[in-house]
Amino acid sequence: MTITDVNAAFAAEKAEQIEAAREPERAFQARIDRGEVRMIGADQYEVLTGWDQGETFTVSRNAEGRIQQILGNHGLDGRADGTIALYASSPAWHGLGQIIPGGTTDIDEVLRLSGLDFEVTTVPAKYEWQGRMREHTDQQHTVRADTGVALGAVGSRYTPIQNRAGFEFLQELVSRYDVVWESAGSLRGGKRVFISIRLPESVTVDAEGINDVVVPYIAVINDHSGNGQFQCVVTPWRPACANTERFAVRDAVTRWAIRHTAGATSQIKEARRTLGLSSHYFEQFAAEETALARTEIAIADFHHAIADLWPLDEDSSKRKQTNQAARLDALNEVFATEAARVGQTAYAAERAITGYLDHLTPRRPPQSMTEEIARATASLEGADDEMKSKAHRRMLQLRTR
Template sequence: MAHNLNFDEKTGTYSFFSVQQKAWHGLGQIVQDYPTSSEAIQYAGLNYEIAKKANRHELPSGKTIVSDSSFFTYRTDNEMVLGSSVGKDYHIVQNHEAFAFFDAIVGGGEGILYETAGALGDGERIFITAKLPDYIRVGNGDDITEKYIFLTTSHDGSGSITAAFTPIRIVCQNTLNASLRSMTNTVRIRHTSGAKGRLESAHKVMGLANTLSSQLENIFNNWAKVKVTDSEVKKLIQLALCPNKETFDLIKKDAQDELSTVFKNTVDDAFSYAMLSESQQMDTTKGTLFGAYNAVTGYYQNVRNYKDSEAKLQSIVMGGTAQLKAQKAFELCTSFEKIGEDIFNYN
C-alpha cells in the first residue's frame, strides 16, 4: 500500500492520527482537539519501546556464536524485528524521547500543537509534525503561513534523526522549507552515543526558526510588492526547474524549440498553476515576485505527480528535488529583487 502505515493487528487500527482533517488515505484516528504529547503517542500507536540484542550465528558444527559487533532491534510489545543488522554503537532513541524534543522547543509543551504522527512499515520509521504558535503574514494578513516542525527517525539503522522547520501556506497547503536560506534550522542526529542528549539540546538550534521566519516574513512582504510580467514568471520557472547545463544553455539562447518535450510540459504545468490557481490570484501573489516563487513551490506541492506519499515527502521536505528547486527559485527571486529583470533576460 502506498501509504505504508503500520497496521496494528492487536487493535485493528493504523498507527496514525491527525487533528480535525483526514489525510488522503483516510486511515488512522481523527481527533478534534490538539493532544498532549502523551495523548499523541497513544493516538498514533507509537506507545511501544525498542530494544537491541546481539545477533546469534549457528555454525555447521552446531555451535552458536553470539556476535559482539552485529545487533538487531525489535519492538518489545510484539517482538517484531525492525533492523536485522545494526552496529554495537547504534543507540536507540525511543518514541517518547522524540516527542520530548518537541515539548522542549516551547518549554514543557505549552503552545506546541501536535498535528499528525504515525509509524511506517512494522514501526521501523516514525514521523511527527507539530504546529508552532505563530505565523508568517504576507500583505494585509490574509495570506498566512503557519510554522511547523517536522521530525522523523528510524529504528532499523537506516537513517538519522531528522528535524526541520517547515512553513506551509494555509491557502494552498504550499510547503515552504525554511532551509531555503540556511540549513542551520535542520537538525540531523546519528544514532550513536549521546544521540538522546543531542536531541534534547536540538531545540536550541531549532529556536533559530523564529528568527528565520521573521526574516522570511520581511522577504515575502517585499516580494509581494515587486511586480513581474507573465513572461518573467515563465522564465523564472524555466530557470528554477532547469535540470542540467545543456538545458540552461538552451534557455539562455532562447532556443525554445530545442528544449525537451518533458521539460517544456513540466514548465507549462507550473506556469498554468501560476496563472490559474486560486491561491495565485491574491493581491500578494498575482503578478508579483512572491507569486512567481510560489508558482514553483506550489507546482511540487499541488500539481506534480508522485509515486506515493513517501516519495512526495522525500521530495518536498527531506532534501529531495522539490526542495532543491525551491531553493533555486528562492535564489532567483532574491537576485531579481536586487538586480531587476536582467536576471531573466539574456538577449
C-alpha cells in the same frame, strides 16, 4: 506466614499472557463481525467504514497464527484492530487515522492512537557458518520490543532513541509541556516515525498587501532502521494550498539532526541554538517573502527560472523534451492560479514551484504506499528542500535586478 504455590502462580501468569495475546485477535475479529472490515485475499483486508474506508492492509501472523503486524497498503502502519496507525488533530494525511478535533496534549493517548506505543531494542547480529551460529560483534539489529519484528542492522554503538523521547524532546525544545500534538504516525512497519506540533503564532507575509498567512510547525522524524538520524525540522506551511515552504532563508537553519548515541536527546540547548526556532528563522522568512510579494515579474522571468531549475540540453532525448513541456504546462497553470490570488509576482512564482513539487511532480511510490501518501511523506521528510531553496534564491535575484 504466607505460602505461595509457585506452580499455581506460574499457571495464572501464563493464562494472563495468553489472554493478552488473544485480545488483539478478538478486537480484530469484532471489527469483521460488525462489518467494518472484510477479507479480500489470503492476508489482505479492506476497511469498510470510518475515516479509513476504502483503504486496504496486510496482516502478517506468527507461527501460532496470531497477529504479528498490520501494514497499511497506503504506507502508514496499521494497528491490531485494523485501524490506521496515525493520530491527527484534523483530517490530514488524506482522511486517514484517528482524528481528535482540536488535538490533545496527552502523550500516552497520542502514542496509542498513532501506533507509536512500542519501544525499540537491539539484539546481537548472528549468522550461521558451517552449522554453527556466530555473532558479528561490530553489528546488532534493531527490533520492535512488542512484536520482535526486525527494523534494521546497525553498528555496535547505536543506541535507540525511543518514540516517547521524540515527544519529550519537542516539549523541552519549545519549553512548554501543554503543547497540542498536531500529528504523529508510523511508516514502513515502524522503521520511521514522525511527530509534529504547531507553534502558537502564525507568520504573515506582506501584512499591508496580500496578507498571506503561513503556519509554523516543528516536526521530529526518527529512523529506527539505521538508515537515518533523529532529526528536527522547522516547517512553514501554507494552509490555503497545503504547500510546505521549507527552504534555506539567508543564514537561518531549518534542520537539526543527531546520530543515535547514548545521551543524544539531552542536547536541547544545541538544538535550540541551531534551529533558532521562531524568532530568527521566521522573521527572516517573512521579510524575504514580503520582498518577493512586492516584486512584479514577467512571464518570461518565470520561464527563465524554470529553465535554470530544470535545465534541458539541446541534444536531450525526445522523452526528456516531452517531460519538460508537460512540466512547463503544469507550472504555467499553477502560476496563473497563484498570480490571480496574489498578483504576477516573484512570490506567486515561488508558490507555483513549491506547489508543483508538493502536489504535481511525478512520484514513484514504494509498493506499500499510495501516491498520495508518498507525496505527503516526501513533503514531511524534505525530499525537495534543495530544489525549493534553489528556487527561493532564484526569485530573490529577480528582486535585486
